[in-house]
Amino acid sequence: MADPTVYRIHPAVGIARLGDSPDAFCISPEKPAQMPIECDADGNAAKNDAPIKHFKDGKGRIKRQAARFQIFVYDEANPDGIPLKIGDHVEGGGNRGKLVDIQWRVQLANKKAAWFTFDGLRGEAGYPADTPLRNPDITDPVERQKLVIDAGPQAVDCTKRRKASFGRDTNPAYAVTFPPTGMAPNDINTLGDMMTDDNGRLLVLGGHGNSGSFLSGFAHPRIDTYANSDGWFDDISDGPVMARLVMMEERVQALRYIDVEYPAWVLMGYPRYAPEVLDMITLEDVVEDMSIREFAYRTDMFGTAGTFNTPQKIDPTDTAALLHWKAGPVEWNSAYRPWFWRDIWPIIFRADEFSYLANILQQSNFPHNQSSRGTFDPYRLCIPPRVAPRVLARKEDVARDDHVSGRSLEAAVEPSLMLLDATQAPGAAKDAVVGDVSSTLKAAAANFTAAICPPESDETPRSYAARWQRLFSDNDTVADPAYAEARSAFDAAVTGVIERIAAAASPPPKRMLKLARSSSRQEPTEPDRTTDPDEPIEAALRRLAFEYRSGQLFDHALTAATKDATTDPGRPARQYLFDLLRRPGEENLFRLEANPATRTYHLPLMPLLAGDNPITNKTVSKFLRLTDTQLFLLRQWAAGIFIDEVDAGFAPAIDPWQPYKDWNVPGGRGLDQGVLANGLGGAFCPGGEVTWIIRNPAIWREPYRIKADPEWYSFALTAAQENANRWGSGVSEEGYIAYASDPLSLGSNFDVGLQPGDLTKLSGLPWQADFNECSTQTIDVTYEEWNVLYPDSVGNTLMERERRVWETLWWPAHRPMQVYYPVGDGFQFRNWARGIPQTLAGDLKMVTEWSKLGFVIRNPAGGIDQPSPGIKYICVEDSGE
Numbered sequence: 001m002a003d004p005t006v007y008r009i010h011p012a013v014g015i016a017r018l019g020d021s022p023d024a025f026c027i028s029p030e031k032p033a034q035m036p037i038e039c040d041a042d043g044n045a046a047k048n049d050a051p052i053k054h055f056k057d058g059k060g061r062i063k064r065q066a067a068r069f070q071i072f073v074y075d076e077a078n079p080d081g082i083p084l085k086i087g088d089h090v091e092g093g094g095n096r097g098k099l100v101d102i103q104w105r106v107q108l109a110n111k112k113a114a115w116f117t118f119d120g121l122r123g124e125a126g127y128p129a130d131t132p133l134r135n136p137d138i139t140d141p142v143e144r145q146k147l148v149i150d151a152g153p154q155a156v157d158c159t160k161r162r163k164a165s166f167g168r169d170t171n172p173a174y175a176v177t178f179p180p181t182g183m184a185p186n187d188i189n190t191l192g193d194m195m196t197d198d199n200g201r202l203l204v205l206g207g208h209g210n211s212g213s214f215l216s217g218f219a220h221p222r223i224d225t226y227a228n229s230d231g232w233f234d235d236i237s238d239g240p241v242m243a244r245l246v247m248m249e250e251r252v253q254a255l256r257y258i259d260v261e262y263p264a265w266v267l268m269g270y271p272r273y274a275p276e277v278l279d280m281i282t283l284e285d286v287v288e289d290m291s292i293r294e295f296a297y298r299t300d301m302f303g304t305a306g307t308f309n310t311p312q313k314i315d316p317t318d319t320a321a322l323l324h325w326k327a328g329p330v331e332w333n334s335a336y337r338p339w340f341w342r343d344i345w346p347i348i349f350r351a352d353e354f355s356y357l358a359n360i361l362q363q364s365n366f367p368h369n370q371s372s373r374g375t376f377d378p379y380r381l382c383i384p385p386r387v388a389p390r391v392l393a394r395k396e397d398v399a400r401d402d403h404v405s406g407r408s409l410e411a412a413v414e415p416s417l418m419l420l421d422a423t424q425a426p427g428a429a430k431d432a433v434v435g436d437v438s439s440t441l442k443a444a445a446a447n448f449t450a451a452i453c454p455p456e457s458d459e460t461p462r463s464y465a466a467r468w469q470r471l472f473s474d475n476d477t478v479a480d481p482a483y484a485e486a487r488s489a490f491d492a493a494v495t496g497v498i499e500r501i502a503a504a505a506s507p508p509p510k511r512m513l514k515l516a517r518s519s520s521r522q523e524p525t526e527p528d529r530t531t532d533p534d535e536p537i538e539a540a541l542r543r544l545a546f547e548y549r550s551g552q553l554f555d556h557a558l559t560a561a562t563k564d565a566t567t568d569p570g571r572p573a574r575q576y577l578f579d580l581l582r583r584p585g586e587e588n589l590f591r592l593e594a595n596p597a598t599r600t601y602h603l604p605l606m607p608l609l610a611g612d613n614p615i616t617n618k619t620v621s622k623f624l625r626l627t628d629t630q631l632f633l634l635r636q637w638a639a640g641i642f643i644d645e646v647d648a649g650f651a652p653a654i655d656p657w658q659p660y661k662d663w664n665v666p667g668g669r670g671l672d673q674g675v676l677a678n679g680l681g682g683a684f685c686p687g688g689e690v691t692w693i694i695r696n697p698a699i700w701r702e703p704y705r706i707k708a709d710p711e712w713y714s715f716a717l718t719a720a721q722e723n724a725n726r727w728g729s730g731v732s733e734e735g736y737i738a739y740a741s742d743p744l745s746l747g748s749n750f751d752v753g754l755q756p757g758d759l760t761k762l763s764g765l766p767w768q769a770d771f772n773e774c775s776t777q778t779i780d781v782t783y784e785e786w787n788v789l790y791p792d793s794v795g796n797t798l799m800e801r802e803r804r805v806w807e808t809l810w811w812p813a814h815r816p817m818q819v820y821y822p823v824g825d826g827f828q829f830r831n832w833a834r835g836i837p838q839t840l841a842g843d844l845k846m847v848t849e850w851s852k853l854g855f856v857i858r859n860p861a862g863g864i865d866q867p868s869p870g871i872k873y874i875c876v877e878d879s880g881e
Contacts, residue, residue, distance in 0.1 A: 004092070005073060005074065005075045005090075005091055005092060006073075006074040006075070006261050007071050007072070007073055007074075007084065007090070007092070007243075007245060007258065007260045007261060008071070008072050008074060008081065008260060008261050008262070008668055009069050009070070009071055009072075009241060009242075009243055009260055009262075009263065009264035010069070010070060010071075010072050010081070010264070010668035010669075010671040010672055011030070011067075011069065011264065011668075011671045011672045011674075011675040011676070012264050012265070012668075012672045012704040012705040012706070013264065013265045013266075013267060013283075013287075013672065013675065013676060013704065013705075013706060014028070014067030014068070014069055014204065014241070014264060014265070014266045014267065014675060015028055015067055015266075015267050015268075015269055015675055015676075015678065015679055015689060016028060016064070016065055016066055016067040016192070016204055016205055016206040016266060016267070016268050016269070017064065017065035017206065017268070017269050017270065017271050017272060018062075018064060018206050018207055018208065018209040018235070018236070018268060018269070018270050018271060019061070019062040019063045019064035019065065019208065019209065019271065019851075020061045020062055020208050020209050020210075020851040021056070021057040021059075021061040021062060021063050021064065021208075022061075022208070023041075023057070024056075024057035024061070024063045024064075025039070025063050025064040025065065025066055025205055026038055026039055026052045026063050026064075026065055026066070027039050027043075027045055027049075027065065027066050027068050027203065028065040028066060028067055028068070028675070028678070029275060029674075029675075029678050030049070030068070030671060030674045030675055031660060031663050031674040031677075032278060032282075032284075032346075032660040032663055032673075032674060032677035032678060033275070033276050033277065033278050033660045033677070033678070034051065034275070034276070034660065034678075035051035035052060035275055035276065035857075036051065036052045036055075036063075036065050036275065037049045037050070037051065037052065037068075038050050038051065038052045038053070039066075039197075039203075042162070042195065042197060042198070043066065043068075043195050043196070043197040043201075043203040044197045044198050044199075045068075045197070054877065055271075055855045055876075055877050056877050056879070060851075060852070060877075060879040061851060062209070062271055062851045064192075064205050064206060064208070065205075065271075066203035066204060066205045067203070067204045067266050067267075067675075068197075068201055068202070068203050069104075069201060069202040069203075069204070069241055069243075069264055069266075070083050070084070070199075070200075070201040070202070070671075071083070071084040071102065071200075071243055071245070071260060072084060072667070072668040072671075073088070073090075074668075080666055080667030080668070080669065080670075081667045081668040081669075082667070084099065084200075084245075085099070085199060085200065086099055086100065086101070086102070086158060086199065086200045087099060087100075090245055090247050090258060091258075092245075092258040093256070093257075093258055093719060093720065093723065095247065095249050095256040095258070095723070096247070096249070096250060096251075097247040097248045097249040097250040097251075097256065098247060098248050098250070099245055099246070099247055100159075100246055100247060100248050100255070101157050101158050101159050101200075101245075101246035102157060102158050102196070102200045102202075102243055102244070102245060102246065103155060103156075103157045103243065103244040103246060103715070104155065104156050104157070104194070104196065104202045104241070104242070104243050105153055105154070105155045105241075105242040105243070105244075105713065105715060106153065106154055106155075106166075106194050106202075106204055106239060106240070106241050106242075106266065107151075107152065107153035107154070107239045107240060107712055107713070107756045108151055108166050108191045108192060108237040108238065108239040108266070108268075108756055108757075109148060109149060109150045109151070109191075109237055109238075109239055109744055109755070109756035109757030110148070110149035110191065110233070110234070110235065110236055110237045110757050110760065110761070111147075111148050111149075111744065111746070111757035111758065111760075111761035112134070112233070112234065112236070112757075112760065112761050112763065112765040113134055113135055113147040113148075113149075113232065113233055113765060114133070114134065114135070114144055114145075114147035114148050114746050114761075115133070115134060115746075115761040115762060116131045116132065116133055116134070116762075117131070117132050117133065117134055117227070117228040118227040118228055118686050118691070118762060118763070118764060119616065119618065120612065120613035120615060120616050120618055120619055120621075120685060121612055121613050121618070121619040121621060121692065122618055122619065123762065124619075124692050124693075124696070134147075134228055134230060134765065135147060135230045135231070136230075137230070144746060145177065145743055145744075145746065146177050148177055148743075148744050148746070148757065149177065149178055149179065149188065149191060149233060149235070149237070149757075150176060150177045150743070150744050150756070150757075151166035151167065151168075151170070151171060151174075151176050151178070151190070151191045152166075152171040152173075152174030152175075152176050153171075153174065153712075154166060154170075154171065154194060155715075156194055156195060156196050156202070157196065157246075158196045158200040162195055162196045163193065163194070163195040164193065164194050164195075165190060165192075165193045165194075166190055166191040166192050166193065166194075166237075167189060167190040167191075168189045168190065170190075175743075177743075179212070179214060179233040180214050182214075183212030183213055183214050183221075183233070184212055184213055184216075184220065184221045185211075185212060185221060185847060185848055186210035186211060186212040186847075186848075187210065187212055188207070188210050188211075188212060188233055188234070188235045190207060190208070190235070191206070191207050191235055191237045191268075192204065192205045192206045192207050192235075192237065192268070193205040202241065202243070204241065204266045206235070206236070206237065206268035206269075207234075207235025207236070207237065207268065208235065209235065209270065209271075209850060209851060210234070210235050211232060211233065211234040211235070211766035211767070211768060211847050212232070212233060213229070213231040213232045213233075214231055214233075215230070215231035221844065221847075222840075222844065223766070223769050223840050223843040223844045223847075224840065225769070225840075226764060226769050226770050226772075226773040226774075226843065227686055227763075227764035227765065227769065227770050228764075228765060229765060229766065229769065232765050232766050233765075233766075234765060234766040234767050234768075235268075236268050236269075236270075236760050236763065236767055237268050237756070237757060237760065238265065238266060238267045238268060238690075238756065238757060238758070238759040238760045239265070239266060239712070239755075239756030239757065240263040240264070240265055240266075240706075240708045240712060240713035240754075240756065241263055241264040241265060241266050241713075242259075242260070242263040242264075242713040242714070242715070243259075243260045244257055244258065244259050244260070244715060244719060245257065245258040245259075245260070256723050257719040257722045257723055258719055259715070259718075259719045262701065262705060262708070263706075263708050263713040264705070264706075265705075265706040265708070265754075265759070267679075267689055267690060267759055267760065268689075268760070269679065269688060269689035270688075270767055270768075270771060270850070271850075271855075272678060272814070273814075273815075273816060273832075273853060273854070273855050273856060274357060274813055274814075274816055274855070274856035274873065275678065275855070275857075276856075276857060276858055276873070277350075277353045277354075277356075277357065277813040277856070277873070278346075278350050278353075278660075278677060278678070278813060279350070279679075279680045279681060279682075279688075279811055279813045279814060280350050280351065280354075280607050280609060280624065280626075280682075280811075280813075281624065281626060281627060281630070281680075281681035281682045282676065282677045282678070282679060282680070282681045283676040283677070283678075283679030283680065283681045283689065283690070283694065284673050284676035284677040284679070284681070285626075285627050285629070285630060285681045286627060286681040286682065286694060286695050287676055287694065287695075287703070287704060288627075288629060288673070288703075289627035289628055289629040289630070289695075290695050290697055290700070291316075291700075291703035291704065292629055293628065293629075294322070294326070294697040294700075295316040295322065295697070295700070295702060295703050296312065296314040296316065296322060296325055297316070297703045299311035299312045299313070299314070300333065300336065301332065301333055301336050301629075301632070302330065302331070302332050302333065302629075302632075303325075303330060303331075303333070304325065304328050304329060304330055305329045305330070305331050308333045308335065308336070312325070316701075316702035316703055317701060317702055332632045334636075334641075335641070336636060336641070337636065337641055337642055337643050338633045338636055338637060338642050338643070339642070339643050339644075339645040339650070339651070340381070340382045340384075340637070340642055340643065340644050340645065341378075341382070341644070341645060341646055341651065341654050341656075341659070342645065342651070343633050343642075344381075344633060344634065344637045344642060345378055345381070345382070345656060345659055346659050346660070347626070347630055347633070347634065348376060348378075348381065348577070349376070349378075349656070349659055350813075351376075351606070351607065352376045352867075352868060353813070353872075354809070354812045354813065355868070356819070356820070356856075356871075356872050356873045357812040357813065357816040357817060357818070357819060357832075357856065357873070358809055358812045358816070358817040358818060359817060359818040359829065360776070360807065360809060360817070375573055376867055376868065377867050378656040379656075380570060380573060381570065381573065381574060381577075382644045382646075382647070383569070383570045383644065384568075384570075384640060384642055384643065384644055385566045385567065385568035385571070385640040386566065386567055386568075387562060387565050387566050387567075388565050388566075388567060389565075391564075391565040392561060392562060392565035395560075395561035395564055395565055396460075396461040396462065396558055396561045397461060398561070399461060399554065399557035399558050399560075399561050400455060400461040400464055400465075400554075402557060403449070403468075403548075403553070403554045403557065404446065404449050404454070404455060405442070405445075405446055406441065406442035406443065406444070406445030406446040406449070407442060408445075408548065408553045408554065408557055409441050409442065409445045409544065409545070409548045409553065410438045410439075410441055410442040410445075412544050412547070412548070412553055413437060413438060413441055413541070413544055414438065436497075436500060437497050437500065437501065440493055440496065440497055441493065441494070441497060441545075443493075444489070444490050444493035444494070445490070445548055447486075447489065447490070448486050448487070448489070448490040448549070451482070451485075451486035451489075452471065452482065452483050452486045452487075453467065453468050453471050461558060462558060465551060465554050465555060465558060468551045468554060469550070469551040469555075471483075472549065472550050472551055475487075476550075487549070490545070490549065491545070494541055494542060494545045497541060498538050498541050498542075501541075502538075566640075568640050571638075571640060574637060574638045574640075575638050576599055576600065577634075577638070578634050578635060578637070578638035579598070579599075579600045579638075580600055580603060580605060580606045581605065581606050581607075581625070581626060581631065581634065582605040582606060582607070582623060582624075582625040582626075583625070583631065584625070584628065584631075586605060586625065587611050587612075587621045587622060587623055587624075587625055588620055588621065588622045588623070588784040588785065589605055589623075589784065590604055590605065590622075590623070590779075590781035590804075590806060591603060591604045591605060592605065604806075605623070607623070607624050607625070607626070608623070608808065608809070609623065609624040609683065609808065609809055609810065609811065610622075610623065610624065610683050610685070610774075610777040610779065610808045610809065610810045611623040611624045611625070611682075611683050611685070612624075612682065612683050612684050612685050612692065613685055613787070614685070614777050614779040614787055614808070615685065615777070615787055615788075616787060616788065617785075617786050617787055617788050620784075620785055620786065620787055621683075622779050622781070622784075622787065623779070623808070624682055624683050627681075655865065657864065657865040657866065658865070660677075669704065672704045673704075676704075680811055680813075680814050681694075682811075683810065683811065685774070685810075686762060686763050686764050686770060687763065688811065688814050689760075690759050690760060690762075690763065691762045691763055692762075693759065693762055694759070696750070698750040698751075699750055699754055699759075701753075706753075706754055706759075707750070707753040707754060708753045708754055709749070709752050709753035709754060709755045710753065711741075711742075711755075712744075712755050712756055744756060744757065766847060768843065768846040768847045768850055769840075769843035769844075769846070769847075771815060771846065771850070772815075772833070772836060772838060772842055772843045772846040773838050773842075773843060774810040774811065774814075774815050775809075775810060775815055775817055775833075775838050776807050776808060776809055776810065776817065776838070777807075777808050777809075777810060778805050778806070778807055778808070779805060779806050779807075779808045780803065780804070780805050781804050781805065781806050782799075782802060782803050782804050782805075789803060791803070816832040816856055817831070817832060818830060818831055818832060819832045819854075819856050819873065819874070819875040820859075820871050820873065820874045820875065821854075821874065821875050821878070822874060822875075822876075827871050827874060832853065832854070832856075832875065833846075833849075833853060834880065835849075835880070836849055849880070851879070852878070852879040852880040853878065853879075853880070854875040854876055854877050854878030854879075854880075855875070855876055855877055856873045856874070856875050856876075857873065857874065857876055858872065858873060859871055859872055859873060859874050
């Protein structure tokens, strides 16, 4: 029986962006590092989703960017999903017919002013009972509820009501809550708008970037911290997006209704001023990594050991199955081969982009692009190891001959005897013993081979190995007489050897010390085949004999032949870049000092960007590191386990200087990934569009889809109730608005799901303060576990003299520091936010000046498609000029 048709909203998480233009807007990018999409006043996109020509309207005000949602149909013919259009055939709930309308429901809220104060990573593992709230002087429950901006739900369709607003006075059927009027410098009267385009897609627009304080008197309005200013509101918001399909039932010629499988989510962010430059870690990277490790999303890459050839399929909504999977021996697939241009180059490429957005990197770009050290030349980094065919053929012939003659077993035994002589059986490696053992085992192996599986004249070494292993498998449990006889003779020879070794050996000395633990930075490479020093003599010899008889020694020899015949001139450059990367547990390390002989000695670890908490001494996390998935992909690449998919003919050539230009991942998941790639994935202090809550698996229903509280996304009537038509013909507009029995919660309940406003409530308030200050951070690197030192409190001048700090960037792709401005016939590299210092006074000024800032785009003059070109990005539409 075929799977039923399923309808889903994509993107599963949409990102809209604020703008102070009252009317002009465009559509947020739906592919990585792309410009926003031009559209008309009704939300209809320009032909082929053409990019905008201007970020601002005719009066220099920033256009808002809409998150665009559409419905995809999933069925047997379209397992990846295809967009659904008005007029298409739909079916569900026992009904079928032509799609004539789509009803969309959205609710937005802002809970920042009522939430806990932001303080680094506090709260990621839950909040202690004594955690302070924002606006703590407001203690009355009714008054605290009014700290929530709740415009209530709104509904639109594709026919009669195509536009709606989340305003102070636009939802008479709901008890809205908005901040008081008369705030300074700005009132907040709306959280945004929504509309449908001519194709039935939904556009959700955010607010106008207004922030204001209700506190008055001398020195007000004022900002006291980068993230927790009491008295303030801003118009950032988030909430669920739900849809219902309306069909004309073909059999009864009446309207029938189908709800989509689950809601999507919309998230409001501030303007992305450098849209063509991605962050070192994007929201897509974070969500993908979390999905891989927590939801069994890519079991071909990360899964149960031994299952990678036939990856497991686990329902991400089955909590019991996921817990069982995670409790097992899950690991990264050491044989997985990432594609260079799809998986590797985009990560490396991003780092070099930041030098056009910060003067710090232009002055000191080590260790990037230094001929004696790192290189970002993709045509050097894309070359995988190559095997010399004639060398390989010769070495495989040697491996076969060694197997046939028994030399492979002879060679395997001698190191084991040497180790046994040094540990458990002194005398086992005497010349006489070794000579006798070697010759005996070699002859026994040769006789066994001649008896059961001699090579054929035209047989390649690998074909011979495969035949040998099949023969072993066929006779391992129940052997035919000839095989059994040869095996008995072979085993008897091994037993005789063991007895002679035991007779020659004296009792072992008492061991006093254990082997030292390996370094935490030692990377796993190949399986360790070194003989266990605690392995008894008999077990060691029988193990080696079995490995010979089963073909394992032969297989290892063929593998070694391939390795010996492989040339890898790019390995030093790849390994150098990988060795510089900060690993899990090294978030507080500035540099590695361990070995002066290494090329990375005394160089800072990468990425050299601020981490989740370089500010306080609570859960210190000084520097950013890549996700586990990014590190795994780069580790495979550094080891030479990757594919140049273009050279191999698996994919068309790409422009390495615009790696996302022709990005095309089909289906609904492709739209999810494309949208999230334009969001900031770290550092989260508190972050850009959202903070560290986004990496918590408890808030997700499945990969890429937020778990939503049903009370806040459901229509007032179920689809079945509407189909029954028991309330008469048609339902009023208010009927599409769910009447909540309780107000929005001031807490969180991840088990039930998120409510409107729950994603953004942890972020900085107002957003302009954190945005302004997340430029650079002076990080104290004296000690790993402390960000803040107090030498003066104990008169410790030695500590003060030994103190070391590093001026570190936050996220220059989100908040540029310096950029190129056109000046006359040339360009000038200068401060992007001139006249707005990174101080509390500057934070207040950013509240009114953010819309005057310019946007950074690729230099239209051209000549920039090369490694590290001179002027790749320039600033345009700066209203403060």
